[in-house]
Amino acid sequence: MANVSVEEISIDVHNFRKKVDLSDVESINCKNLLWKLNVHTIYRPLSDSFSGMCLKTGDKNFMMINSNNPRGRQHFTIAHEFYHLYVQNEFKPHVCNPGYSQSKDVNEKKADLFASELLLPEMGLKKMIPFPELTRKEISIPTLLKMEQYFSVSHLAMLNRLKFLKFITAEQREKLGLLQIKKTAQEYGFGLDLYESGNQGLIISDYGSRAKELFINLRISESHYYELMNDIGIDPTLNTNE
Secondary structure (H helix, E strand, C coil): CCCCCHHHHHHHHHHHHHHCCCCCCCCCCHHHHHHHCCEEEEEECCCCCCCEEEEEECCEEEEEEECCCEHHHHHHHHHHHHHHHHCCCCCCCCEECCCCCCCCCHHHHHHHHHHHHHHCCHHHHHHHCCHHHHHHCCCCHHHHHHHHHHHCCCHHHHHHHHHHCCCCCHHHHHHHHCCCHHHHHHHCCCCCHHHCECCCCCEECCHHHHHHHHHHCCCCCHHHHHHHHHHCCCCCCCCCCC
């Protein structure tokens, strides 16, 4: 990959996994990791060309994720943004469309490769692929679907990673890419959540808790508290018992 060192990215992924106390083979729960790293995250319906963005302000990190995208793609976007927040030098805020961008920006290419390796570690994949399938470079549909579910990634991200690692041939990549993935997953008894949009309005942040604490301790007025909560799309006056 031009201008991108695969070895350098592998070291970055290893160091990041070590930072968050994850081994080099296990899958990642993106929401748990956002909580752990205290990345203030908001899921909102956005345009097709806007998968997500991230910001840094001092020691505070922020993400916005497109909830219109399938959840598997959302996970790739989050992993992509982790590169910008925790690895990239001289961070600059910008809109990202991971995996789909034609940008020649080397940091975008690095972030895509980082996300792919972070979510789909080579040894972790090997451990889940039956040896005969691995040696034939021909992954069965049940194995493929099981790995997509375990690593919580999109069908496209999985196929691209398997081809990059030469676990499948270009011909099988093309053949598997033609699958109607939701229909196929259902036929094999797998859930569809991964391949569908979701998380609209979800907030991963202690922002609301901090606002509530300020209000309880009379540090801000009730109207200011309502204003702060409305900023993150929450109406504290709403009666949820109705």
